[in-house]
Amino acid sequence: MITATGLELRAGTRILLADTTLRLQHGDRIGLVGRNGAGKTTTLRVLAGEGQPYGGTVTRSGPLGYLPQDPREGDLDITAKDRVLSARGLDTLVAELEKIHIQMAELTGAARDAAVERYGRIEERFADLGGYAAESEAARICSNLGLPDRVLVQPMRTLSGGQRRRVELARILFGAQADTGGGQATQLLLDEPTNHLDADSITWLRDYLKNYAGGLVIISHDVELLGAVVNKVWFLDAVRGELDVYNMNWARYLEARATDEQRRRRERANAEKKASALLSQAAKLGAKATKAAAAHQMVRRAEALVANLDEVRVADKVARIRFPSPAACGRTPLTASNLSKSYGSLEIFTGVDLAIDRGSRVVVLGLNGAGKTTLLKLLGGRERPDTGAVEPGHGLKLGYYAQEHETLDPDRTVWENTRSAAPDAGAQELRNLLGTFLFTGEQLDQRAGTLSGGEKTRLALAGLVSSAANVLLLDEPTNNLDPASREQVLDALRRYEGAVVLVTHDPGAVTALNPERVILLPDGTEDHWSADYLDLVELA
Structure with a gap:
């Protein structure tokens, strides 16, 4: 479980979230949405413990898997396979077993007996963590994410940024699969997980997340993914600096949010109409000394009517992108x-x-x-x-x-x-x-x-x-x-x-x-x- 209480997030002096309470529980599959720059990535980083809030507290219990937008560097000399296996600590055990196996062929007598005994202890630990079946499971996840065997044996430094990010996603999902026998399920925080995935891999990931039993918060521009996976929506409103929680699936959320926006516009229009009438009446009364107190009271009432209203929502701004007029060049630049x-x-x-x-x-x-x-x-x-x-x-x-x-x-x-x-x-x-x-x-x-x-x-x-x-x-x-x-x-x-x-x-x-x-x-x-x-x- 992840719980945030009194959460306040800022970018410089700009308030992204103020005094917000959030809770991610077992079975929640939450879509975190909002316009670019609203603070979605910042929110996810703070929930993952990789960023500090301006105010409030975040508590976490149980294992956590976090996929940031930018691939982590980590140890670039290890192979992609070892990076995935490291989610359960299997990489070091496999390396140790291989090392002892070589030693056993070279040692004799008591030294060889000691190596055999140590090999047995490590192999038992390896089996407790899933053993060779877990290795096959990791390979299946990698294959479904477009990482064939030839890529898995390569050092991480030789992979493209997209491949490294898919390795990281495979590592997180492989680690989440380790939850067995009543243990706490992994909470998954995924920031744009479909980036660099092909169509087949996106389809596989969609089905995987749709059936995931642990808690999940996902940021994505893939509306098909959100529609198939999420059962709750957190809408981060950049205008109000607040987060609206919708305990419903994606299709119902879209309808509910449209209704909420209509209601807010209607409430503001009604309040502004009443405030305008009060101010007009106050102006008339204010000319008379005997009515000054009443006029002042009307002004205060008008101000109070509009003071707590949400700011007017305008259509989200869009960057006006125009590539440059090209400089003159030769026929084949x-x-x-x-x-x-x-x-x-x-x-x-x-x-x-x-x-x-x-x-x-x-x-x-x-x-x-x-x-x-x-x-x-x-x-x-x-x-x-x-x-x-x-x-x-x-x-x-x-x-x-x-x-x-x-x-x-x-x-x-x-x-x-x-x-x-x-x-x-x-x-x-x-x-x-x-x-x-x-x-x-x-x-x-x-x-x-x-x-x-x-x-x-x-x-x-x-x-x-x-x-x-x-x-x-x-x-x-x-x-x-x-x-x-x-x-x-x-x-x-x-x-x-x-x-x-x-x-x-x-x-x-x-x-x-x-x-x-x-x-x-x-x-x-x-x-x-x-x-x-x-x-x-x-x-x-």
């Missing part, structure tokens, strides 16, 4: 020849050639782990190829959007990150730009590392817009965005006149790009785009 990349003995791809012509539109497809993100990093100069070369053409100006927001410095403010992306822009020009991406006032001084996933996406896109890039390298640009902001990105893609190289799991983004060509990894095969490839986007 970017070329690459014979690119290959390996991490240790693991070959990602080899012999990739491509030429990005002025205004061309290219989508990169391949299974998870095929090297799509790696290719963009090579093209953007973020990593060096093992063989081959990336050659800039005449007038090249690159804009690079990284799926894990690596282009942002988490320790620098919103303003500082944007200033570094556009050092020649005027201060007022940058303020106007950030305003269109919904960053104003004190938010400009907020550290990028404290932003939500959606806010980081908007800040990274603002950096792109501040340039005059004529080639955009976009790696999953619609992740973490609410539906309205996603539509703005898709519209910006449609309108942009420069060249684009796109990596995405979002079919809508590919449709908006209307690509001319497709690059298939890991082979590097190039083909003309056709609608037949669209089915591969969600699987890629």
Whole structure:
């Protein structure tokens, strides 16, 4: 169980939540919703114990599994399999058994007998934790999340950000499966768990969470997931700084919230009408000295009527995203020849050639782990190829959007990150730009590392817009965005006149790009785009 009492959360001086009580109990499957920047990620971090509230207390009992939006680094030298097994402490036991097994073959006499006895004790502990059946269970979870055996034997440092995040999700779910025999169920706190998952993995996760018996709080922009899974909704209202609890499923919540908003608007209209009448009457009475006390009382009553009303809700603001008008460039601003990349003995791809012509539109497809993100990093100069070369053409100006927001410095403010992306822009020009991406006032001084996933996406896109890039390298640009902001990105893609190289799991983004060509990894095969490839986007 997780209980928060008198909870107050702030971003700078902005109040996200005030004097709020929350409770997550066994069997609760809660959808935490609200507009981007309302404080959903901050709330989940505090409930998980990875952030401190401004006020109030949070108590936790029982095991907890927390999936943040950004993948944790951890020990990057261990294999993906060991990272998953570590959820139950099996990784160290497996390593110890392998070590003793080698020793037993080399030792003799009493030393060998001692090793055999120790092997038996560790093997018994290994069996108590599920043993080899648990290893198979972990492999099944990994497979369902798009992590095949070849990925599980790789060191974590060789995996893409999306793969590391899926490993972390697999670890959390594997740990939750350990609950047996009346033990306390794991409380799961999942922040955008479907990011980087293909369609089959999302379907599997949806079924898994729908039948999960422990407590669950989930942040997601996937309305199908919310509709299938949640039996309660916490709506974080950014206007009022309050959290409304709806003890009902998603479909009923949508109806109830619409009704609540109508009621609030009606109450405010009635109160304002009465207050206006009182103020009008007070103005008439105030002209007469004998009626001054009565007039003053009417003014106080009018003020009281509207003092405790909720602020007027306006439609949630949406970032106005427009990619830059591209700077002039030559016919082929970017070329690459014979690119290959390996991490240790693991070959990602080899012999990739491509030429990005002025205004061309290219989508990169391949299974998870095929090297799509790696290719963009090579093209953007973020990593060096093992063989081959990336050659800039005449007038090249690159804009690079990284799926894990690596282009942002988490320790620098919103303003500082944007200033570094556009050092020649005027201060007022940058303020106007950030305003269109919904960053104003004190938010400009907020550290990028404290932003939500959606806010980081908007800040990274603002950096792109501040340039005059004529080639955009976009790696999953619609992740973490609410539906309205996603539509703005898709519209910006449609309108942009420069060249684009796109990596995405979002079919809508590919449709908006209307690509001319497709690059298939890991082979590097190039083909003309056709609608037949669209089915591969969600699987890629």
